[in-house]
Amino acid sequence: MGRHLLITGGAGFIGSHFISHMLTNSKDHITNIDSLTYAGNKRNTAKFEKSYRYRFIQCDISKENELSLVFDQKYDAIINFAAESHVDRSIHDAFPFIDTNIKGTFNLLQAVLEGKAKKMIQISTDEVYGSLSPTDPPFTEKTPLAPNNPYSASKASSDLLIRSYYKTHQLSLIITRCSNNYGPMQHSEKFIPKIIYNALNNKNIPLFGDGLNIRDWIYVEDHCRAIHMVLEKGVPGEIYNIGGAEEKTNLEVIQIILGLLGKEMKLVQKVDDRKGHDRRYAMDSSKILKELGWRQEISFLEGIQKTIEWYKTNGV
Numbered sequence: 001m002g003r004h005l006l007i008t009g010g011a012g013f014i015g016s017h018f019i020s021h022m023l024t025n026s027k028d029h030i031t032n033i034d035s036l037t038y039a040g041n042k043r044n045t046a047k048f049e050k051s052y053r054y055r056f057i058q059c060d061i062s063k064e065n066e067l068s069l070v071f072d073q074k075y076d077a078i079i080n081f082a083a084e085s086h087v088d089r090s091i092h093d094a095f096p097f098i099d100t101n102i103k104g105t106f107n108l109l110q111a112v113l114e115g116k117a118k119k120m121i122q123i124s125t126d127e128v129y130g131s132l133s134p135t136d137p138p139f140t141e142k143t144p145l146a147p148n149n150p151y152s153a154s155k156a157s158s159d160l161l162i163r164s165y166y167k168t169h170q171l172s173l174i175i176t177r178c179s180n181n182y183g184p185m186q187h188s189e190k191f192i193p194k195i196i197y198n199a200l201n202n203k204n205i206p207l208f209g210d211g212l213n214i215r216d217w218i219y220v221e222d223h224c225r226a227i228h229m230v231l232e233k234g235v236p237g238e239i240y241n242i243g244g245a246e247e248k249t250n251l252e253v254i255q256i257i258l259g260l261l262g263k264e265m266k267l268v269q270k271v272d273d274r275k276g277h278d279r280r281y282a283m284d285s286s287k288i289l290k291e292l293g294w295r296q297e298i299s300f301l302e303g304i305q306k307t308i309e310w311y312k313t314n315g316v
């Protein structure tokens with residue numbers, strides 16, 4: 001029969017991949033709630049929309065009245081992907097980040113407290129740990145929170161709410177923190193789809209600052225497998241770091257993609273740096289490997305080739 005999962009933000013990039021993964025790899029039923037902001041796209045859910053194990057409800061998790069309609073039944077678990085996620089937008093207008101990421105998470109926690117779901121997994125980010133220098137050791141789950149922009153501060157705040165509801169009410173709550181995702185269906189505001197799209201259309205590729213900021217890239221399906229393992233075997237109250245073990249400077253990422261596309265580096269246009277731009281993110285994933293047996297399977301070269309092929313066929 002399977003469980004009934006409540007997926008929030010399932011019309012977004014990672015959420016829609018996760019629904020696809022679960023419909024293929026479990027017998028679970030899924031309710032997807034999404035407010036369909038600019039970042040949510042029904043194209044992302046088209047391939048499973050007709051499944052009898054799937055239903056969609058348009059709902060903003062920050063609005064209690066909308067959310068109450070979703071709890072016409074109890075859920076076995078909530079997996080909270082719903083978030084405002086783009087750092088540059090948070091620098092220009094932080095308000096939606098506070099609303100969705102903090103208040104929305106709070107509303108879901110209240111629902112768990114009221115017994116409307118048995119457990120919740122919070123999909124968080126490595127950005128809550130702040131920035132590393134090139135020689136620092138990678139972030140572990142014990143690295144102190146030190147967010148540097150309104151987006152990461154809102155995600156750190158929701159992580160702290162989760163912690164407090166676990167400590168105070170002993171609810172079954174788990175946090176996962178992942179590094180930079182890429183893959184098919186990502187919004188074109190993000191770095192990798194922007195490089196691919198601009199290169200395919202011979203447009204300039206904006207590179208912030210000196211281009212030597214480092215990110216640890218993970219293919220989205222590897223991330224979804226990790227969340228599935230946490231859902232099955234994760235321990236309440238715990239945090240699991242999930243990294244791709246593929247640290248690259250932004251310049252290297254551009255070089256690889258342009259090389260694969262047979263385009264020249266002259267498309268790159270250096271632009272003003274992002275305010276408060278974190279220098280480096282790097283993840284130590286040894287806990288999830290040791291305790292749950294997860295490791296990344298898709299190399300950057302393999303993942304980026306699949307991603308390029310998808311954008312060539314589907315556009316942004």
Ligand SMILES: Cc1cn([C@H]2C[C@H](O)[C@@H](COP(=O)(O)OP(=O)(O)O[C@H]3O[C@H](C)C(=O)[C@H](O)[C@H]3O)O2)c(=O)[nH]c1=O
Nearest residue numbers: 085086087125126179180189190191206207208213250
């Ligand atoms: C959009 C853009 C980005 N960049 C640079 C800025 C970063 O150093 C790097 C990646 O930027 P992006 O905005 O794609 O991702 P991050 O700021 O690292 O954050 C992302 O990964 C974390 C884990 C999340 O949690 C965020 O939700 C997610 O957006 O490329 C450029 O140089 N030019 C551009 O046009």
